[in-house]
Amino acid sequence: MNQQECLNIQDLYVQYGDKKVLNGLNITLHRGEMLGVLGANGCGKSSLLKTILGSIQPSKGILNLFGTPIQQMNPKKIAQTIAYIPQHSSLSMSLRVEDLLYMGRYPHKSNLWASHNEKDHQKVYEVAKLLNVWEMRHQNTQTLSGGELQRTLLARALISEPQILLLDEPTSALDLRYAIEILEICEHLVKDMHLAMLIVIHDLNLASLFCGQGVLMRDGKVFVQGKMSEILTTQNIQAVYGLESEVIRHSNRHIIVPKKGNKFQSMAS
Known part of the structure; x- marks a missing residue:
């Protein structure tokens, strides 16, 4: 059965001044797919997310959302279709968990001052129970652990009833237990x-464990895209990260073991 294409990016270019940060990028994302985007720092991963969300305008290229150019969609329609979970999960303001969750209903309200209706209440309850954050609803978000806050942010995203989720390093501030849980x-x-x-992630082993499909980026473009089990090779890791490694295959998964050497001695001297 063919999967429905949700996001189609063709020949995408983004520049900051004279610097090209996305340089002819091509990516497709399908419904029912968990696509891991990997690559060294500065390869354009975060710029990709910002471009999809509309906070950066591309200089060239096609970005279609369910067959419609995203530039032709109003911000409210995009917010109803895509939910974003940022890398930095700290919140500067003091909020109750419940207040944060209800923010997920904003894309479906006629205006920001409209009262919440029965559907809003039901959706918040269903998702909060599903992600095990309902019992924390009266807590201040600043008292939550990193894993609890990440689950709350994920719940807020789901409460908006999106069809696409964008995650930017959702496990970067979490220990291994909470990273696996999320x-x-x-x-x-x-x-x-x-x-x-679509999940931007640095940990190759976690990506191998959870993402069926993957993209390795280099120099603002896709170096290789395909099944994660096929693209995580010693050759590709060397080409993208400049790192010698061993890839151990186990139960259709990979364990990436970096090799020690003197290649980086000059950085420590």
Whole structure:
């Protein structure tokens, strides 16, 4: 059965002044797919997310959302279709968990001052129970652990009823237990709700464990895209990260083991 194409990016260019940060990028994302985007720092991963969200305007290229150019869609329609979870999960203001969750309903309201209706209340309750944050609803968000806050942010995103989830390094501030928990939740959401998920992630082993499809970026473009089990090779890791490694295959998964050497001695001297 063919998967529905949710996001199609063709020949995308983005510049900051004279510097090209996306240089002819091509990516497709399908419903029911968890696509891991990997690459060295500065390769354009975060710029890709910002371009999809509309905060950066491309200088050239096609970016279609369910077959419609995203530039032709109003911000409210985009917000109803795409939910974004940022890398930095700290909140500068003091909020109750419940208040943060209800922010997920804003894309569906006629205006920001409109009262919440029964559907809003039901959706907040259903998602909060699903992600095990309902019991924390009266807590201040600043008292939450990193894993609790990340689950709350994920719940807020789902409450907006998106078809696509964009995640920017959702496990970067989490220990291994909470990182696994968040990615297991994401994996179930993609399968059970048939969502499309694009996740920027640095940890190659976690990407191998959870992402069925992957993109390795280099110099603002796709170096290789395909099944994660096929693109994580010693040759590709060397080409993208400049790192010698061993890839151990186990139960259709990969364990990437970097090799020690004197290649980086000059950086420590």
